[in-house]
Amino acid sequence: MEFNITIFLDLLGTFAFAISGLRIASGKKIDWFGAYIIALVTAIGGGTTRDLLMDVRPFWMENSMYFITTGVAFVSAILFKDKLFRWGSTLFMFDAIGLGMFTVVGISKSLAMGLPMWVCIVMGTITGSLGGVFRDVLLNKVPLLLTRDIYALASLFGGLVYFLFYKLGFSSNITESMTAITVIIARLIAVKFHLQLPLLKPINENSNKN
Amino acid sequence: MEFNITIFLDLLGTFAFAISGLRIASGKKIDWFGAYIIALVTAIGGGTTRDLLMDVRPFWMENSMYFITTGVAFVSAILFKDKLFRWGSTLFMFDAIGLGMFTVVGISKSLAMGLPMWVCIVMGTITGSLGGVFRDVLLNKVPLLLTRDIYALASLFGGLVYFLFYKLGFSSNITESMTAITVIIARLIAVKFHLQLPLLKPINENSNKN
Amino acid sequence: MEFNITIFLDLLGTFAFAISGLRIASGKKIDWFGAYIIALVTAIGGGTTRDLLMDVRPFWMENSMYFITTGVAFVSAILFKDKLFRWGSTLFMFDAIGLGMFTVVGISKSLAMGLPMWVCIVMGTITGSLGGVFRDVLLNKVPLLLTRDIYALASLFGGLVYFLFYKLGFSSNITESMTAITVIIARLIAVKFHLQLPLLKPINENSNKN
Numbered sequence: 182m183e184f185n186i187t188i189f190l191d192l193l194g195t196f197a198f199a200i201s202g203l204r205i206a207s208g209k210k211i212d213w214f215g216a217y218i219i220a221l222v223t224a225i226g227g228g229t230t231r232d233l234l235m236d237v238r239p240f241w242m243e244n245s246m247y248f249i250t251t252g253v254a255f256v257s258a259i260l261f262k263d264k265l266f267r268w269g270s271t272l273f274m275f276d277a278i279g280l281g282m283f284t285v286v287g288i289s290k291s292l293a294m295g296l297p298m299w300v301c302i303v304m305g306t307i308t309g310s311l312g313g314v315f316r317d318v319l320l321n322k323v324p325l326l327l328t329r330d331i332y333a334l335a336s337l338f339g340g341l342v343y344f345l346f347y348k349l350g351f352s353s354n355i356t357e358s359m360t361a362i363t364v365i366i367a368r369l370i371a372v373k374f375h376l377q378l379p380l381l382k383p384i385n386e387n388s389n390k391n
Numbered sequence: 392m393e394f395n396i397t398i399f400l401d402l403l404g405t406f407a408f409a410i411s412g413l414r415i416a417s418g419k420k421i422d423w424f425g426a427y428i429i430a431l432v433t434a435i436g437g438g439t440t441r442d443l444l445m446d447v448r449p450f451w452m453e454n455s456m457y458f459i460t461t462g463v464a465f466v467s468a469i470l471f472k473d474k475l476f477r478w479g480s481t482l483f484m485f486d487a488i489g490l491g492m493f494t495v496v497g498i499s500k501s502l503a504m505g506l507p508m509w510v511c512i513v514m515g516t517i518t519g520s521l522g523g524v525f526r527d528v529l530l531n532k533v534p535l536l537l538t539r540d541i542y543a544l545a546s547l548f549g550g551l552v553y554f555l556f557y558k559l560g561f562s563s564n565i566t567e568s569m570t571a572i573t574v575i576i577a578r579l580i581a582v583k584f585h586l587q588l589p590l591l592k593p594i595n596e597n598s599n600k601n
Numbered sequence: 602m603e604f605n606i607t608i609f610l611d612l613l614g615t616f617a618f619a620i621s622g623l624r625i626a627s628g629k630k631i632d633w634f635g636a637y638i639i640a641l642v643t644a645i646g647g648g649t650t651r652d653l654l655m656d657v658r659p660f661w662m663e664n665s666m667y668f669i670t671t672g673v674a675f676v677s678a679i680l681f682k683d684k685l686f687r688w689g690s691t692l693f694m695f696d697a698i699g700l701g702m703f704t705v706v707g708i709s710k711s712l713a714m715g716l717p718m719w720v721c722i723v724m725g726t727i728t729g730s731l732g733g734v735f736r737d738v739l740l741n742k743v744p745l746l747l748t749r750d751i752y753a754l755a756s757l758f759g760g761l762v763y764f765l766f767y768k769l770g771f772s773s774n775i776t777e778s779m780t781a782i783t784v785i786i787a788r789l790i791a792v793k794f795h796l797q798l799p800l801l802k803p804i805n806e807n808s809n810k811n
Binding site: 413416417418419420421422423424425426428439443446447448449452455456468470471472528529530531 | 653654655656716718719720723734738740741742743744746747748749753754766797799801802803
């Protein structure tokens with residue numbers, strides 16, 4: 182039963198990220214096939230990179246549900262795009278849930294592989310946010326991750342909470358739930374209060390030699 | 392003897408993809424070294440990604456012929472560029488052959504690794520079309536794959552044909568030939584009749600929150 | 602003792618590449634977090650790709666010093682940006698040192714894995730120059746590597762020197778030092794005399810079919 186909830190939340194995250202990819206791809210002369218690819222890359226790009234770095238077979242090869250869920254997101258976007266429009270804030274909520282869930286999945290999987298704590302936190306952040314980076318690179322834009330909002334930082338912060346609870350001896354259920362909730366709340370607060378990091382000012386205008 | 396034909400067709404695909412990379416790189420302030428890199432990435436990018444995903448050593452490390460063939464393509468493009476120009480449709484034919492060959496190589500290699508059928512089909516498409524995606528990302532363009540033409544879809548369709556023949560018990564020779572021919576013909580038909588998928592229309596113009 | 606010098610030079614290369622990433626990211630609407638990521642990708646992107654291709658766990662997972670050194674570079678860039686500006690040529694020197702060091706690291710690591718000579722040279726070049734390619738792709742520019750200067754070629758040339766000394770039976774100390782010095786000098790000469798390769802001229806203007 183608990184297993185099913187994990188799967189359900191993982192696929193909810195997949196769906197949310199796929200929809201987020203489709204929204205950003207829409208109106209940009211991307212055809213239906215390209216749109217599905219963008220949705221897929223947004224949803225599975227982070228976890229695939231994590232698995233390549235950890236030298237294990239990418240998770241989606243073991244279970245076709247990730248491709249199917251992305252397909253469901255794609256069909257939903259084609260059929261219900263006006264409704265999806267009205268669901269703007271719901272979708273944002275989905276994306277935050279996706280970030281929270283994927284952060285937890287990334288940390289737990291790395292921890293089970295015996296990686297050091299700080300590497301696990303990095304893996305959580307990679308799992309949660311690298312899909313969006315691939316999406317933006319494919320759409321020929323500077324990744325949102327680099328330019329604005331607190332996004333990957335919410336995931337990193339969740340990672341710290343994970344290991345706080347872990348070290349304090351809480352059960353993995355509580356640890357994982359608290360991590361996901363932290364990421365989601367950090368993301369909501371960041372967007373609601375327009376929290377942003379400072380920009381990196383020009384260091385060196387004249388000597389662009391290299 | 393049969394082995395030699397496989398190698399020959401594989402290298403023909405490499406040559407075709409390298410030339411395709413060079414054509415798209417030409418006239419874009421890319422220097423000779425950069426042009427060779429673009430040609431190489433176009434030719435080996437798909438198969439390298441496939442091998443990384445399957446957790447095996449990239450194919451080109453075992454055999455320097457892929458780098459050498461790309462070099463031959465590069466020198467040909469420098470020496471005979473006017474002739475290559477007149478060969479426009481021949482080159483297109485080469486690219487279609489490359490797509491067909493690489494699709495077959497990708498599927499066969501994945502099948503030999505014991506991957507499920509749908510993963511093999513995905514691997515065939517990755518092998519055939521991801522090199523062109525890397526090429527376009529390096530040239531700072533939205534990948535052609537995402538925007539127009541039936542390209543990866545021809546490869547996917549070939550994958551379905553592969554498993555149809557495979558399940559029906561045909562020999563691997565016939566199965567592989569029919570797959571390559573299907574991909575090539577699908578590609579020719581798509582270009583001849585300007586078959587295109589619909590574009591993904593704007594879902595959501597106002598709430599670009601995330 | 603010698604071990605410490607290797608580590609020191611490796612981290613010096615990391616610092617140099619991180620600063621190079623920060624300079625190119627500055628003034629481009631990248632926030633602090635994004636700037637750190639750009640610096641990190643510039644510094645570890647090449648070695649990470651090398652390790653993925655060789656099917657070993659990425660080097661930075663074993664030692665947090667690479668992330669920490671990048672952090673030091675980031676803080677330095679924020680605190681001392683005017684001084685860094687005056688250090689223009691010093692920084693260029695650092696980047697050349699980084700390229701030399703990373704080329705050596707890449708070749709030595711590949712050789713220890715038993716890869717053929719030409720693959721080792723390719724791995725040295727990937728280690729030295731792919732981080733800068735990722736940096737440019739993330740900043741949505743055509744990689745400098747493809748467009749101008751002798752950069753990866755200096756690394757390749759160093760690789761040839763490596764195997765010349767190796768085959769002649771010199772100690773690994775001398776071989777590695779001579780390789781690094783060759784790369785650095787080749788890079789200095791290329792920049793001082795504005796050595797550039799020819800550009801790839803348009804092959805084919807009219808038939809951009811594919």
